[in-house]
Amino acid sequence: MSEWLTREEALGRLKVRPQTLYAYVSRGRIGMRPDQADPRRSQYRADDITALATRRARGRSPQAIAESAIAWGEPAIATSISTIVHGRLVYRGEDAATLSAAITLEQTASLLWAADAGVSFGSKEPSDGSKSGRAAAFTNLARLAAEGRPSLGRLPAMLYQDAAGAIGALAAALGAVAGSGAVHERLARGWSVGGAGAALIRRALVLLADHELNASTFAARVAASTGAPVAACLLAGLVTLSGPRHGGAGEAALNLVEDAERLGADVAVGRWLGHDRPLPGFGHQLYPEGDPRADALLADIEVDGGLAHLRDAVLAATGTRPNIDFALAALTRNLRLPSDAPFRLFALGRSIGWTAHAVEQVTSNGLIRPRARYDGPVSRL
Incomplete structure (x- = not known):
């Protein structure tokens, strides 16, 4: 669940005046809710405050901004999509x-x-x-x-x-x-x-x-x-999607569950982590509380025993939850689709x-x- 801070805690982390905090809230950069213990007071979303504090600490040099934008950093391109x-x-x-x-x-x-x-x-x-x-x-x-x-x-x-x-x-x-x-x-x-x-x-x-x-x-x-x-633009997207760290993650999740069925979920997860391999199908930096796409798709899928045991073992070992790649693996197994169906669905949808x-x-x-x-x-x- 999200962590929520009092006004004083938020001001302390950001090192700003109250009016600056309220301006961030009004622009939608910091989430706010009534304090459940005292509705007359407000609480502020800690994740938003941490992100803002990190950006302020980096400074505003062009090099710092550009480098931070490449990997999960500052927004780099304006879009209304x-x-x-x-x-x-x-x-x-x-x-x-x-x-x-x-x-x-x-x-x-x-x-x-x-x-x-x-x-x-x-x-x-x-x-x-x-x-x-x-x-x-x-x-x-x-x-x-x-x-x-x-x-x-x-x-x-x-x-x-x-x-x-x-x-x-x-x-x-x-x-x-x-x-x-x-x-x-x-x-x-x-x-x-x-x-x-x-x-x-x-x-x-x-x-x-x-x-x-x-x-x-x-x-x-x-x-x-x-x-x-336009077709060349789609081809550029398809080429990039083909990598195992992007559109290939669904097929990798199928491989992981096969390992879990053969070796046992705890052993398989331990081996993947022991070889410093990221667990495909779990966690997402943009969704620390869980991938809503996975939740929406899995709500209508009967997850089989192999996937359920894997899901529970990963949660116990890492605290991470299924993402859309896990859901695509579950869909593939549930409907007995071709093994590369996660990639096909990803490519067509995207x-x-x-x-x-x-x-x-x-x-x-x-x-x-x-x-x-x-x-x-x-x-x-």
Whole structure:
């Protein structure tokens, strides 16, 4: 649970006057609630105060700000697409977990793309189940990227039209059957999954649609800042997602649970930690109290014994809770999906966010080109 501080404690940690503290609260930078013991007094969220104090201690030098922005630090790019506020993922002002209970990926795209009309990811090409998956996704997007028109100077509506066609091709490559219906239903048919399973796939895709400025989204924005075709921006995101520390974490979580079933959960967790390997599927720096995406998806999934024992062992050993990668592993086992289904779902869902960020970057008309801090040998010239 969050720690809450009294006014005096908050002022002491920040070393500011009361009016400055109130200004932070009014701007939404510090959470506040009535004191449960005395409603006439207020309490302030400790996590927010710690983050502010850390930023103040770092100073405001350009180098300090730039270096702190690279890894979980200061916000580096302005966006109106999504954010994370007090442990909740928000899509254009709407709670993503709440949205995922009812809407489709197409409706999520309409929201994140600020579209005036409905969005469809239809595909006329039938998928070949034997050739679907990661390799087909890369091949399809690479072909479209090579043939695509540069994005600079084009209206957002045209860019979104390009994206819808590319995402339709991506969906077919990842296993969705041909057609114009909702992509989660077509993907479920491709995987021979019934209605209840299709609803779970729908919810997973919506929860994965965007996640602020993660690594793959940043890569897509960098590509967009150069004026690359929309399909090339999606390919940049897909390439970055393929790493084991990003979109590969769901498959790694499946490997971890297999180790836990073979060796016992406590032994498997101990071995992974003993080899200084992060536990895939658990913990997230942006969600210290638990990943709300995982909670939303797991609420409708019957977690099997192997995953339950692993979850309990990790909590006992590290105190960390399941994240979205654990939930995708649970979904994969529950529906008996292909072993790479976590990556497929991640890629298809996140393509919506990659598109939104790419178009936002193009319309900002700015090139992303940070400087490096050189620490190599110095020439005597």
